[in-house]
Amino acid sequence: MIRVILPYHLQTLAQVHGEVSLDVAAPVTPRAILDALEARYPMLKGTIRDHVTHQRRPLLRFFACEEDWSHESPDIPLPEAIASGKEPFWIVGAIAGG
Numbered sequence: 001m002i003r004v005i006l007p008y009h010l011q012t013l014a015q016v017h018g019e020v021s022l023d024v025a026a027p028v029t030p031r032a033i034l035d036a037l038e039a040r041y042p043m044l045k046g047t048i049r050d051h052v053t054h055q056r057r058p059l060l061r062f063f064a065c066e067e068d069w070s071h072e073s074p075d076i077p078l079p080e081a082i083a084s085g086k087e088p089f090w091i092v093g094a095i096a097g098g
Contacts, residue, residue, distance in 0.1 A: 002033055003088035007060075010048070010091065014041040019088055028083040030062055031074035048091060063090035 004020045011017060022036045031054075038045045045051065048060055054074070056062070061070045065079045065087050081087040 001085045002028060002036070002082065003085055004033060004037060005088045005090045007091060007093035009093065010044060013043055013047065016041075021085075026083065027077045029075050029077055030069060030072070030089075033078075033089055034074075059094045059096060061090075061092045061094050063092060 002022045002024045004022060006014065006016070006020065014020070020037065022033065022040060024032050024036045034048060037048070047057070049056055056070060061068060063069065064082045069078070078089065079087070082089050
């Protein structure tokens with residue numbers, strides 16, 4: 001079971017509180033997690049990734065084991081701590097401005 005923590009505005013849209021648990025088949029990758037998340041919560045389609053290109057939205061970041069995975073390949077396997085559910089996969093809203 002994969003644990004995912006969403007930013008508050010996406011929790012509100014998906015009507016969830018706290019973290020989300022998802023079944024994701026191995027290998028556990030950012031793409032696999034996002035595919036499972038969008039399948040379970042279709043209202044999130046297009047909010048995290050572009051509808052057509054599936055590229056990460058500019059003001060969202062992905063964190064695994066306290067490391068920024070936002071610019072890594074979406075098909076790279078995530079650490080075992082994420083795959084085993086020990087640590088959550090974080091989707092974080094970035095802050096822009098001066």
